[in-house]
Amino acid sequence: MNLTTLEYFVQVATEGSxxxxxxxxxxxxxxxxxxxxxxxxxxxxxxxxxxxxxxxxTENGITFLKATTKVIQDVDALKHFFDQHQTASNPTHYLNVGYLENFRLEKMYAVLDQISHENNIQFSLFPDTPTNLSKGLSSGKYDLIYSLRPYTTDNVLFKSTDFLENHLQIALPINHPLAMKPQLSFSDLKNETFILLDRDKSPIIVDNVLSQGIKNGYNLKANYYVKNLSQGLSMTALGNGLAFLYSAMNDGQLEKQYRIKIKDLTDNFGNQNIVIAMKRSVDNALIGSIFEKIIDTKKNR
Structure with a gap:
């Protein structure tokens, strides 16, 4: 085992590809x-x-990622052990950032990369579910999180701001009759069968989708529950049902990649945007400073 392989592992874990x-x-x-x-x-x-x-x-992979990240941080600190420029007034700071799995967060990477170079900050990134991101921010596991607005807005302990526009979409088999319509609403989906994300992965969103069906006079028929976006879209492509996704997951290539059609849903689901959040009561003033820098950097890009 060598440092290069560990660095490769962190990169693969971060990208998920x-x-x-x-x-x-x-x-x-x-x-x-x-x-x-x-x-x-x-x-x-x-x-x-x-x-x-x-x-x-895997669970072992998540545990190993945390340990590997610390090893890389420690090695990086050793590289600067005798650096005359690495004084007590300008140390390297380390922050843990949790972010959403399956989402396109190129802007997050770009902003953090810029801030990292300008402020001598090293960010460690950890993919997680919306529920675990909120728990991790509360417990101190994460210093900052990128999550969905519904998971942060009601928590008085969190300070958050919108980072990326996001709304609900529906994926259909490529030859589905509804695929010809430019956009859809829940009233169009009454007779459909659905593929839903496991509720433990994102309970607020699953409950929101189910309630929208009830508002339109029907109960969603879910024949399959999946653990991730790739599994859901693959099953949609095979004609097993319709799958929900977010616009911030869609890189413009999913339709071609899975041979499906993706449509916007016109129903009002409230604010579903991606937010950046921190704890209001945090001892480390650096976190608040970086939070504000991220907001300012995003505005100026």
Missing amino acids: LTKAADKLFISQPTLSRHMKNLEAELNTQLFVRQSHSLKL
């Missing part, structure tokens, strides 16, 4: 895949659940 990680690391995908398989063999444990178009950390 060998292809995206390989592009950022400037190495070939087969080489990166070999590094990950060798690492799993050396640890004698499975770090990733390999899906058709993505990778997801």
Whole structure:
């Protein structure tokens, strides 16, 4: 086991994709895949659940990511141990950031990268579910989180602001009769069968979707419950039902990738935007300062 492999592991875990990680690391995908398989063999444990178009950390993978991140941080600090410029007045600061799985957060990466270079901050990024992000921010596991507005707005302990526009969409099989309509509402979906995300992954959103069906005079028929976006869209492509997703998950390539159609839903679901949040009562003044810098940097981009 070497430091390079650990750095590769963190990149793959952050991207959730060998292809995206390989592009950022400037190495070939087969080489990166070999590094990950060798690492799993050396640890004698499975770090990733390999899906058709993505990778997801196992429970052991999540634990190992936290330990690996600390090792890399410690090694980075050692590199500057005798650096004359690394004085007590300008140390490297480390912040843990939780973010949503399956979402396109290029703006998050760009903003954090800019702030990191300008303020001598090293961010460690951890993918998580909306529920766990809120719990992690409350417990101090995360210093900042990027989450969905419904999971932060009612928590008086959190300070949050919108970061990225986001709204609900529906995925249909490519030849579905409703695929010809430019946009849809829940009233159009009365006779459909659905594929829903496991409730423990995002209970507020699942409850919201179910309540919209009731408002329109029917109960949603869910034949399948899935753990992630890739699984849901794959089942939609096979004609097993319609799947909900967010616009911030859609990179414009999903329709082609899965051979499906994706439509906006016109119903009013309230604010579903991606927000950045911090705890109001936090001892570390740096977190509040970085929170404000992230907001300012995003406005100026």
